[in-house]
Amino acid sequence: MTPISIAVRLWAKTVALNAVFWGVGGIWIGELWRVISAIFFMVGGFIVTLPLLMVITPLVQLSTWLPYSISAKIGWLSFGLMLVIIILYSATSLIIEEKLFIHDSPINTMMGCTIAGLLVAVLTTRKSLMKFHTGTDNKNHVQGSL
Numbered sequence: 158m159t160p161i162s163i164a165v166r167l168w169a170k171t172v173a174l175n176a177v178f179w180g181v182g183g184i185w186i187g188e189l190w191r192v193i194s195a196i197f198f199m200v201g202g203f204i205v206t207l208p209l210l211m212v213i214t215p216l217v218q219l220s221t222w223l224p225y226s227i228s229a230k231i232g233w234l235s236f237g238l239m240l241v242i243i244i245l246y247s248a249t250s251l252i253i254e255e256k257l258f259i260h261d262s263p264i265n266t267m268m269g270c271t272i273a274g275l276l277v278a279v280l281t282t283r284k285s286l287m288k289f290h291t292g293t294d295n296k297n298h299v300q301g302s303l
Contacts, residue, residue, distance in 0.1 A: 158289040160221075164213040166282050167238070167275070172202040174274030179267065198267075212241055220290070227290045234286070235279050242271050 176199030183191025220234040246268035250257050258265060279286070 158285060158292065160214050160217040160289075161210070163217050163282070163285060163289050164210055166285065167217075167278050168206065168210055168213055169203075170278035170281060171271065171274045172206060173199060174277050175199075175202060175267070175271045178270040178273055182266065182270065209241070209245075213238065216241075217289075227287055230290050231279065231283065231286050235276065238275055238279075239272055242268060242275065246271070 176195045179198055180192045180195030183189070183195065216234060216237045220230045220237070223230050223233060225233065246264055247257055250259070250262065250264045253264065254262060
């Protein structure tokens with residue numbers, strides 16, 4: 158496992174789950190356009206957010222250097238990725254709507270779907286994250302003792 162492979166897994170799962178949650182939400186509230194737009198959000202999400210791998214990969218690598226337990230490292234990584242999501246959607250909200258966190262804004266709903274997708278992605282990637290952190294812990298301890 159490498160930081161880039163973990164980052165790609167988390168990124169791809171989050172984008173796909175974001176679209177799924179957006180579509181399910183559209184079904185739930187009875188808005189057909191949201192269900193249809195979920196497909197475009199997934200395709201567009203992969204294209205638009207591809208550069209985020211340059212942010213996600215260093216966060217994954219940084220989490221290996223923390224002197225915490227593996228669960229705490231995964232929690233720290235999840236929190237860091239949530240902060241990235243909040244910052245990006247806040248900036249988007251400021252650009253498009255000229256205000257932050259407008260009530261019933263689609264941007265806020267999309268941010269919630271993305272965070273939910275991230276949490277599910279972390280849970281479903283947990284085994285790989287644990288294996289990755291276990292391998293890097295052994296390397297860090299060996300290098301630190303030399």
